[in-house]
Amino acid sequence: MKLISILLLSLSFAVAQPAIETPLLGYMQDAEGSWHTVLGTAGNFVLGPVVPEPPALAASSNHIERRGEAIYVIAPDGGTVDILPPDAKTAVLVENGVLYSTPQEVVLRRFRSREIHFPAEGVTALKAMSPEYVQVSADRQLALRIEDGREAMFVLPKPADVAPAPPAPVRRLPTGAPQSPRRQRQ
Amino acid sequence: MIRLLLLAALLPVAARAQLAFSLIDGSTETPLVSGSSYTLRSVEVGEELSVRLRVRNNGVAAVDITTFFVDGPGFVLERPLPPYRLQVNENLNGTLRFTGTEAKTYSATALMNNVSVTLNVSVVLGAKLTFAAPCTTNSSGAIDFGIPYIAQAVSCPFTLRNENALPVQISKVIVAGTGYTVQNLPDLTSPLGVGATISFTVQLIPQAHSTISGTLTVNARNYALTAIGVDPPILQPIVDFESSAYASGQQRRVTMQLPSPSLFSSSGLMTITFEPSYTLAADDPAIVFLETNSRQIPFTLQQGQTAVKLNNSTFVTLQTGTTAGKITVTLSGLPGGISGNTFVLTIPPSTIAVDKTIATRFLDRIELVLTGFDNTFSAGSMLFRFYDANGQQITAAIPADFTLNFRKFYVDTPGGSTFKVTLKFPLSNGDVTKLASMDAEFANTAGTVRTSKLTF
Secondary structure, eight states, rough: OOOHHHHHHHHHHHOOOOEEOOOOOEEOOOSSSEEEEEEEEEEEEEEEEEEEEOOOOOOOSSSSEEETTEEEEOOSSSOEEEEEOTOOOOEEETTTTOOOOOSSSSEEEEEEOOOOEESSSSSSEEOOOSSSSEEEESSEEEEEEETTTEEEEEEEEEEOOOOOOOOOOOOOOSSSSSSOOOOOOO | OOHHHHHHHEEEEEEEEHHEEEEEETEEEEEEOTTTEEEEOOEEHHHHHHEEEEEOOOOOOSSEEEEEEETTTTEEEOOSSOOOOOHHHHHHEEEEEOOOOSSSSEEEEETTTEEEEEEEEEEOOOOEEOOOTTTTTTTTTTTEHHHHHHHTEEEEEEEEESSSSBBBOOOOOESSSSSEEEOOOOOHHHHHHOOOOEEEEEEOOSSSEEEEEEEEEEEEEEEEEEEBBOOOOOOOEEEEEEEEETTTOOOOEEEEESSSSSSSSSSEEEEEEEEETTTTTTTOTOOOOOOTBSSSSEEOOTTTTEEETTTSSOOEEEOTTOOOOOEEEESSSSEEEEEEOOEEEEEOOSSSSEEEEEEEESSSSEEEEEEEEEETTTTEEEEEEEOOSSOOOSSSOOEEOOHHHHHHHHSSSSOOOEEEEEEEEEEEOGGGGOOEEEEEEETTTTTEEEEEOEEE
């Protein structure tokens, strides 16, 4: 009881003034190559201003190679981690997996786990927006949330026409947690 | 005695003087003077000419009409058979019809009592006019375009064929009458050879819901055109926003169709306006059609189709934002006959929507980061509980009220209610190693939401 009282005392008086800000979901690239901040929450996107190219995201130590018509996921030691199906058109590495498109859908394949399929025709590009979202470019711009258990496809706002920016290099998602390995998401 | 004889001799003259004899063609009336010749308008072979002959009693006493006829090949006078007593100011009308079978000048004598005039008609070669559906011939002999809808074009094909033994010069093909036009008319420079044809179209776009009369003129020959314009049936567009309950934070697929095929090809705009329920929220920029990132989306109707294209696609996506209020969707630019152009989506107040929570323990603090939105703009009241590794609550609920902080945030960053709040719990006293998880309650005017246990 004494311990509980001490804890209660220390915590109840120690809730600091909160920091409140507009949530940043990530970055999307428009057809002209310019980057836009994407603000809001899932299903409620607002485009922020055009920004310089955001810092590269590293999702994995693996990398993707195209060998002939096939797409391979290659480990740092050169070993093959995965070979994508023959109809895979484009791919991007995500945390503990790979996201690829076929003519009819987008597939989120977790290594040593399940696949999740999302209907999406005519996908031309997949780009990491943040550790939690991937931009899916088709006849409209989509955002795929890839967090475990929260996977869902959304529509992104169409960016206004802006002056083209220099081409951006391939971006990859980061591995691991951004702050602490001990975390719980809801 | 001599006086009586003179009076008797002058009586027919007096009677003739009080009778007015005239010829009426359309709206033109021509007095006919005894002993004179008159040329009626020329007609084509086989074309019927119809005019009226009128006798009017302008005198002060009734006069007997004892003679009233027209004598000549091709002429027929339809009138009451004499004798006929014509009262003062009374008219006696006869219909004179003429049809010529050869290209030449025909003559006839018209006799009314003792008034005699000569009537001449020139008959020329012409081409035979035929037409096809949807036009028909009505009971009056007019070319009937049916009962078309206002502003909906109806076209009939026409053909002129020279069935004579000589070429015919077609010099004029025109229409008169509101909404009628001649289309696809070929060059008329050369004469129409024997057995040759030319084709053209007469189109009517009704402008009014009433009888629409017109005239097609080929050379000197007139053909009556008629139609009855009517309003098209009212079509109520069906705009579907998906059937689930409206709420903030949604992306709803919008489709539009008509209950029956469109009578028109047309285009318009679907526009949304937003009326927030709270004064703190002047507007919400997230409430847009995502495909244009604006509050307008173009739509197009194709004649004969029920599906309506939105932004040239089968659907568009409406984002409902994060503010309670009313989203009004209006259709504009709709053609006549389509109505019902306003739809209201009510976004109700709701408890705080938690999109993501992360609880992390650092050496000196526990940090809770929560992302979400509050469509009532009243967030700030919170409650926290901490648990040990066995899930036993080891603190009393810790309340906090950051309503003013949130209010200031919303005032400083207007537009929607999304937020990311970072809450820090400094660990300065006590044995904090037993802390293993926490949960939190967030309240607003719509209620309270509680997180699951967040392990750190």
